[in-house]
Amino acid sequence: MEAHQPKQQDILKEFSADAGKGLSTDEARKRLEEHGPNEISSGRRISPLMILLHQFKSPVVYLLLLAMGLSMFFKEWLDAVAIAVVILLNAVIGFIMEFQAERSMEALQKMTSQTARVLRDGRVQEIPSGEIVPGDIMLLDAGDMVQADGRILESMDLQSDESALTGESLPVDKLPGELAVDTQLAERTNMVYKGTFIRNGNGKVLCTATGMDTELGHIAHMVAGAKKSATPLEKKLESFSKRLIGITVGIVVLIFAAGLLNKEPVLEMLKTSIALAVAAIPEGLPVVATLALARGMIRMARQNVIVKKLSAVETLGATTVICTDKTGTLTENRMEVTDALLPAAEWHKKEKSPDDETFRCLQLVAVLCNNASLDGEKGIGDPIEVSLLNFAADTGADVAQIREKFHKLKEAPFNSDTRVMGTLHKGEEKGEEKYLVSAKGAIENLLDICTHALHDGSPKELGEEERDKWMRETEKLAASGLKTLGYAYREMTYQADQFMENLVFLGITGFMDPPRHGVQEVIAECHQAGIRVIMLTGDHPATAAHIAYQLGISKDEKDVVTGKDLSNESDAWAQRTVFARVSPKQKLDLVNALQEDHQIVAMTGDGVNDAPALKKADIGIAMGIRGTQVSQEVADMVLKDDAFESIVMAVRQGRVIFTNIRRFIIFLLSCNLSELLVIGLVATAGLPFQLAAIQILFINLITDVFPAMALGFTEGDQTVMQRKPLDPRQPIISKKAWGVIWFYAAVIGASALGAAFTAEYFREGDIDVHAANNVMFYTLILSQLLHALNMKEGKEKYIGGPVMRNPYLVGAMLLSAAVTLLCLFIPPVKEALRLEMIPQLDWLLVAGFSVAGMLVIRLGSAIFNRD
Structure with missing residues (x-):
């Protein structure tokens, strides 16, 4: 049986409770043992260690760990250390940014760690809220937090703020009585609930549920049971990693087999194949993605989004x-008067005030029958009464002057029975004392104490037909989403004890929380x-x-x-x-x-x-x-x-970051696959200027780190909110994008091979294997650096677009080029990378083929219109 349904005597009997004396101390102790403490169970905290371990739970990180192991097996210590640094950097950044663990259950506990007043052994006692038991008689006053769910036995102007539990924006009147079994939670006016606040009045309440059996406890159960699924990025990266593994293994096996057919040394081909596998894996991906996300968090924090x-x-x-x-x-989240309906006129927000005596009387009542006050733009007091003062001031009334002119003598406060508030004021007009009654309240209740209505400045008898008309007008306003209030007044020449009678009806106003x-x-x-x-x-x-x-x-x-x-x-x-x-x-x-x-x-x-x-x-x-x-x-x-605007700003920033993640994945893949294609073709054709494993790893290091990281910092433009969201079921790299990536890789690979072959064509005498190797090496690097400028997405502009405007990208390209050239002047590095100073003509070939490759890609992108 729902606690709001039975009659009061029946629910008291069900809980074996005495409304006048409460429970005995012994009975309360028994019930506490039976039902347990009135607390919300705490959920399991996520430890810092678990947060740290979570940073390594990624398919891309698994790939990097495998690559690091293979590098260590073949004693490629430099590459192994570089990959280890990438993995650790990614974990540290993620750990720092995610250290704020979920504390929902602890927060629920903090909400209820207070005391409560109950009837025990026939007298009022203050006890810890955790000791409340079903059947206790709780005493509530304005300002109290309700410590357990309960059925109202007695109330005096009792109002509860249930916004945290139900979303109801205004305090709810609470009254004794029974309700239908299917009454919604927000409409259960005979119940109060744990975690809500008493805003007005007082009441006596029978405790019907404690701890996890309360409505708050039910929510705690749902919070504990609500499981988050993997994020879209995690799902897409997992799918992407599986596909990348398949492609890499397939190509590496083909290259290894081709090398063996061309009678290359087995150990050398094995080292080259492993180097290719490591090169194919975009080790810059996790750290660049993490940095891009972290930068997005910082940018959002500056714009009120944490x-x-x-x-x-x-x-x-x-x-x-x-x-x-x-x-x-x-x-x-504030009330505002938007409409006023009078017997002979009406007013709507942003309209000029009508030149009508009834409207002026309405302004007077709005100011006098009011306990709020204005303090600058904000008001102090009930939201409805604050909005009435603003309404009067905005429509030309002098609030301070009216209150100074009419001194309040008496007040009949609003209560749940009369649902009307009235005040009696004393003023002076033309040297004579004048008494004025002002009243406001629910229309049906106010009309019951009105005998006339003000028409064109003179009261006229209020008949049944006109009363029905005002009820219909009220229903119309309510149907349009407005809260309504009626107004009345009365002028007297003497002070009366019973002043809330024979009033003159003025009209009604509609209130709304404006957008x-x-x-x-x-x-x-x-x-x-x-x-x-x-x-x-x-x-x-x-x-x-x-x-x-x-x-x-x-x-x-x-x-x-x-x-x-x-x-x-x-x-x-x-x-x-x-x-x-x-x-x-x-x-x-x-x-x-x-x-x-x-x-x-x-x-x-x-x-x-x-x-x-x-x-x-x-x-x-x-x-x-x-x-x-x-x-x-x-x-x-x-x-x-x-603000809702902040949500959309955050969505825009999220889209920019996702676009950047796609941007640098496409860049990394097209660069890495171009290396696979070049080495595969050289091995298949048995050409003598094959790239060494250390050269492959150096190219990968130069292009995978700084330019890719800079691409992650690209700003978006207006087009980012002009396209539909990507289907969450679609992979991060679509079939069309994979086709475009292979096209990019083929053009970059062709540029490198074309430069190497052309260098040999113009050279006299025997083939210079080292020179051809160096030309191919430098062309691959420069082509890949220039390729970063091709990473526009969707409808972004190329010239003057986000990529071209990215200062970090320009700096990263210059830094990478400078590091590459610097290697020529450091003898140990030069020797390890098998580099030599090439002639001016070869440098022109490197630059020419690299720029040509970039232009071909631009032309192809315009034709294919990459998604």
């Missing part, structure tokens, strides 16, 4: 769906980028639908589905765009449904109720200003400004 995990940066770029809450992310400035344009940018935006909110369905339509999230102002209406067929409602009154489990189910549909899901949230979905999503995004500690701990990133 990313807690490296992998989350790339995942942002692959995002296909953003599930966002409404309040504070899409909206300003953030610029959000509509950002959502349009998401749609242009192929990213679907889904709104999930705990607010009223009509409010959610109206805001979603206004911002362009949905095309139909009535397109909204509530948690109550959702069926178990989650894949059917995964296509909807606006959800209201959804439970934590339904949010989690939605994320699961989207992921099963092969979507990459970014999920925003700020409350405890969002935690399971935040953890399960591919990228969980918590709010930094209003977010709970729990939501921030389980999330992958935190928005310091709570």
Whole structure:
């Protein structure tokens, strides 16, 4: 039986509880042993050692470890050390950036480590919250955090802030009574829940659940059970590594066999084949990817986005769906008067104030029947009352002067029975004392104490037909997503004790939490980028639908589905765009449904109720200003400004980084495969100027490190948000891209071989094997360095595009060229690399064939339009 369903006497009987005396000390002790302490179970922490070991869990790192082992076996110590440095550097950077482990369960515990007041043995006692048991009678006052779930037995103007649990943006009135069994969590007005706050009033509550049996505990279960799948980048790199291994092994076996057929020494061919295998593996990939991701984290931090995990940066770029809450992310998280309906006039936001006596009276009531105050742009007090003061000031009323003119004598506070607030004021007009009653509240309750309505400055009797009309107008405003409030006043010549009667009705206003400035344009940018935006909110369905339509999230102002209406067929409602009154489990189910549909899901949230979905999503995004500690701990990133625009900025940065990762993978592969093709053709043809193993490794070192790293720092341009997200099922390098890579490799290889053959053609006498070898060696290096300039993506410009504007790339190319030339002047290195000073003509051939190869690639890229 649900605790909100039975009658009060029945639920007291079920828990064997006494509302007047509470439990006895002995009975409470027995129940504590039976149910356990009122605590949220702590999850297992991720140790620093596990974080460090995780850095080595990568197919590319496995390949590098194999290559390092082979290099050590053949005593290629320099290459083995270089690979080891790359692996360690990658691990250290990743460890430092990911050291912030998940602390969700500890945060849940911190929320509840307080004391509570309960009835025990017929008297009020203060006990540690962990000792509360089912059946305890809890006493709650304004400012208290609720320490356990409970059914309300008595209440006086009790209001609870449940935004962290349900997403409801305003405090909820709490009353005794029973509710239908299918009442949604956000609408259970006879219950209070662990982890929420009492904002107003007081109450007596029967504890119905403690610890992991509370709604907060159920969420903790879901947080623990929500498992993250591998990131898109991890999946793509694993697939890429397997394919690369196959290609490398195939080519190396062919080259080894060709060498044996040409009667090359077996040991020499074995060393060359191993060197080729090492060369084919892009050892720069993990460290360049890690540095690119780390740099993205730093850039995002400067723009109010704190990313807690490296992998989350790339995942942002692959995002296909953003599930966002409404309040504070899409909206300003403040109330604003947008409409006013009067008997003879109406006003809408941004319109000029009507020249109407009723409107001036409405302004007067908005200021006087109000306990808030203005402090600059921000107000102090109830959000609705602050918005009324702003409304009055914005429409021409002098708030300070009105309050100075009318001194408050009495107040009839708003309560859950009358649902109306009234104040009595004393003023002076033309030397005579004047008493003024001002009132505001729920329309149906306010109309009950009104006898007239103000028409054109004079009161007229309020008939049943006009009352019905005002109820219809109120329903219209509510249907458009506005919260409503009615207003009335009365002028008297004497001070009365009973002043809340025979009032004159003035009209109604509509309130809305206005959309953030610029959000509509950002959502349009998401749609242009192929990213679907889904709104999930705990607010009223009509409010959610109206805001979603206004911002362009949905095309139909009535397109909204509530948690109550959702069926178990989650894949059917995964296509909807606006959800209201959804439970934590339904949010989690939605994320699961989207992921099963092969979507990459970014999920925003700020409350405890969002935690399971935040953890399960591919990228969980918590709010930094209003977010709970729990939501921030389980999330992958935190928005310091709570702005939706920051999410889209992060998505853009993620796309830039993913593009750069693709960019340098294509660069590394085309360079490395060009070396394989050159050595394979030379070995197959039995040519005498074969590259030595140490030369292969040097070329690989020069081109795989600095230029590739610089490509990872390329800035994006406006085209990055003008293309659709890549299908998460597609590999990081598509079939078409592999074809283009082979084309690049063939052109670079042909340039190197062409330069070597041409050098021999112009040379007199016998073939100079060393000279031809050096020409091929230098041409391969220069061709690969120039090839870095070809790494434009999609619709990026070539001249003046992101690659050409990359200052790090220019510096890296010059540095690599300088290191290569410097090797000629260091005798031990020159001897080890088998280098010699070549004539000027050969240098011209190296430059000519390298530039020619770059131009051929540019022409081919324009024709093929690489994806």
